[in-house]
Amino acid sequence: MVLTQGEGGLRMSGAPAGEDAEGRVLDAAEELFYAHGLQAVGMDALRTASGVSLKRLYRLFPSKEALVEAYLRRRDERWRAELAAYADARPAGRERLLAVFDWLGTWFAEPGFRGCAFVNSFGELGSSSPGVAAAARAHKDAFRRYLAGLAAGAGAPAHLADQLLLLAEGAITTAALSGTAAPARQAREAAGVLLDAA
Amino acid sequence: MVLTQGEGGLRMSGAPAGEDAEGRVLDAAEELFYAHGLQAVGMDALRTASGVSLKRLYRLFPSKEALVEAYLRRRDERWRAELAAYADARPAGRERLLAVFDWLGTWFAEPGFRGCAFVNSFGELGSSSPGVAAAARAHKDAFRRYLAGLAAGAGAPAHLADQLLLLAEGAITTAALSGTAAPARQAREAAGVLLDAA
DNA sequence: CGACATGGAGAACGATCGTTCTCCCCGGTG
C-alpha cells in the first residue's frame, strides 16, 4: 500500500516498496535505468540509491546484466498489471478496448515519462544482449495478446489487434519524443474509427 | 554514384560514399552507431572503420558528441530524401499517401534494419544530451510535416496526419522488435481505413 | 641538400566501469 514518491511512475498500488534488499535494489534499478538508460547507470549508483552494499548486490544478482533482466521482468509485470487493472474495470467491449488509450494518456502525463522502457532498452543493448532483446519481445508479445483479447471481446476481427498495437506503440514513442500526452487522444480516435470499420 | 555494400541500408542512390575523410567518417559512424548504439561504439572503432587517423578525426569533429549530431543530421536528410523520392514518384493523393507505408516495408526488409535511429538515440542519450534530443524531435517534426502535406494533397483533414504518424511510428518500432516487415502492411491497411473515414 | 610543416600510428592520460578483495566491526556461541 506504500506509494513511493518515485519519479519513475508506474508504481503498482499494492506492491511493497523496498522493505527487503532485493526490493530496494529493484526499485533503484527501475528509477535509474528508466530515467537515464542502461549503460549510463553504474553499479555504484545503484548501490548508493538502494543503500545495499556492493557485496550483497552481487549476491542478489550475479551481474549487471542479470539485474537489468530482472528489472525488465518486473517492469513488464507491473506495466501490464496496471493497464489491466485500469481497462478491466470498464465494461467489456468497445469501451474497455478504448480505455487502453486513456490509460496510456495518464501514463504519458506522469512526470519522468520517457517512453517505453523496453523499446529504449532494445535500442540501446538489443543488438548485443540477447536477454534484453528477448525481454523486449516478450513484453510486446504479451501486450499484443492482451489487445487481441480485448478486440475479440469487442467482436472485432483478429487483425485489428495488430493495428491497435501499432497505434499504441506509435503513441508511446511520439509522446516521449514530443513531451506531450496528445498522442493518446489521437490514437484513441483512430482506434475508434478502425473498430467501427471492422 | 558509388554504392557501398553497407549493411546499414539507407544509402542514398546519388550520394558520394567516402571519397573524402569527412564522408568516410560519417559513413563509418552511420554504420556503427546504427548497428550497435551510440555508447557502444568508441572513437577507436570509428578510426579503424573509417581509416581516418584519430588526429584528423578530432580536427573534423571536435568531440564524439559533435560527430553523433552530424551523424543524426545526415541520417535525417537521407532518410527523408529517400522517402520523398519513393512517394513523390506516385500520383498525388491517396496513392502517394499510402506509398509511405510501402516504402517503410522495403526499409524494414533491409538487412540490418534495427528501428528508427532517432528513437534509439533518444532512448539512449536523450535524457543527458540536449543535442541528441533536439535532433530526434526535429526529425519527427519534419516527418510529421511531410505527412501533413501528403494528407492535404489527398483532401484529408489536418488531424489525419497525426494519426498516420502514430501508425508509421508504431510500425517502425514493431518491425524492429519483431524482426518482420509485416507491420508495414498492417499500417498501410489501417491508414487506408482512416483515410476513407476522413 | 637541408629546414620545416604535415599528418599518421599509436602510446599516454585521467576518468569511469564492472567486479572482486581487504579490512574491520558486530552479534552469536562455547
Place this chain on the structure above:
DNA sequence: CACCGGGGAGAACGATCGTTCTCCATGTCG
C-alpha cells in the same frame, strides 16, 4: 571472555573510454 562467521564500507584491479601527446616518416620549398 574468547572465538568466529557474516556483512558493510570502500579500496583495488583490469579493462575500456574520450581525448591529447609523442615520435617519426614524408614531401615541399628555399
